[in-house]
Amino acid sequence: MSVSSTIKDAVRTVLYRSGVLGEWHRRRNQHALTVLMFHRVLPAGSHALAQSEREFAFSLEGFGRTLDFVARHYNVVSLAQVKAAIDGQGQLPTCPLLITFDDGWRDTIEFAMPELKKRGLPALLFLATEVLELEQPRWWQDAAVAALANSQTAPKLLQALGMPADAATQPGYSQRVAAQLAGMPEAQRRQVIQQADPTVLHAIAERQMVNADDLRQWTDNGFDLGGHGHSHSPIAYAANPRNEITECRSHLRALGLEDLSLSYPHGVKNDASRELLKEAGFEVVFDSKPCLAKVANLPQLRFDVPRIHLPENAWTTRNGRIDPARLALYLFPRAVI
Incomplete structure (x- = not known):
């Protein structure tokens, strides 16, 4: 590590441990919603983690350290609380944060869910509904x-x-x-x-994606569920965008969902896909714009709620472990829209 990098890390650490960063965050972001986007959570050293797309995978230990950071600096909220704020029927606490997962990986149930339960934190899984029907181990x-x-x-x-x-x-x-x-x-x-x-x-021998029993575990434990398209095609590029949306909606309805939410697969969207989602009855839709949402602006952002992809990499780790000071500087200064 270079001398300049060492000095930067020392400054980050002092600012964080002194409470300066936390206080600045509490003042700056008290009325801004942070939405975190996760994909996979897997044990360090596992074959599955080694085979994963590492940009979108967290080690189990790193995920736990991240949740501890989140619990320390935010008030974690549910989808119902966010929707109530959008509808003008409730207020969010200061520094609200929503935890979300994309796709429907089985490790969300096996590894992420116990960590969430241990800390009493709500979360939302956006499911590419087709995965429930697929039989082969590797997605x-x-x-x-x-x-x-x-x-x-x-x-x-x-x-x-x-x-x-x-x-x-x-x-x-x-x-x-x-x-x-x-x-x-x-x-x-x-x-x-x-x-x-x-x-x-x-190359993968065990089923990667959730089945109906896995999903039941998630919802029976009080966690929220939304859609991520049907086949995971970017809706804007799909051969039949309307079918992507209606198939997803049909599966979510069959799972007993009344209030429909969705995250854009691959983060890709356009005006046409937004209008199709409105027609289909989706009420809250999340994109992948990496910024914070001013709570007062949420009604206007109903179909474009921003989310921040959180990686476990050089931006958020130090010496191979999630570093609270780096996490703070990755998240706290984000633009607010």
Whole structure:
């Protein structure tokens, strides 16, 4: 570590431990909603963590340390409290924070849920509803991400999808790959992925995504549920955006949900997808704009509530562990809209 980095870390630590950062946060963000976005939580050293897309995965220990930080500096709220504030039927506490998970990974139930329960914290899972119907251990989306990350197999996958060789240099190409695959029947999409990489679908032996029993554990323990599209296609790029939304809504209704919420798959949205969600009866929709929402502005942000993706990486860790001072400077100064 360089001398300048050491000095910066020392300054961060002094500011945090002295309480200066915490007090500044309490004053600045007392009327701003922070929404955190998580994906996976897995034990350190596990095969599953090693195989995961690390940008979107937390170690179990790191997740616990992050929740301790959250409990220290925020009032953690539920979806119902956020919706009440949007509808003008309730007030949020000072420095409110909502914890969310995307996709429907089984480790959310196995590893994240016990940590939340231990601390009495509410949370919201945004489910790509199709995963309940899929039978193969590895989720096709995870396999596609792995194939795209491999310089040998990525061109083969693009070719199999009829995309030009230079597609990987275009903005949003991975989301367009996801949309193409999501629009196929499960057997066809797996065939296309296997054509690019014969081994990637079989690299995971245990089921990755939740089933109905897993989901029942989540809701029976009082945690909230929302939608993340049906197939996990970016709605704006989907071959049939309306079907993506109505299928998701039908599955959520079948699960007994009355108040419908959703997070945009891949964070991709446009005016047309927003209007379709309104028509379908979704009441609160979250995007991936990494900022805070002024509580007074939440009614206007009903279909664009911002969320912050929280990684376990150099921005938030020191010496390989979640560092409260770095977390504070990652979260507290975010723009407020």
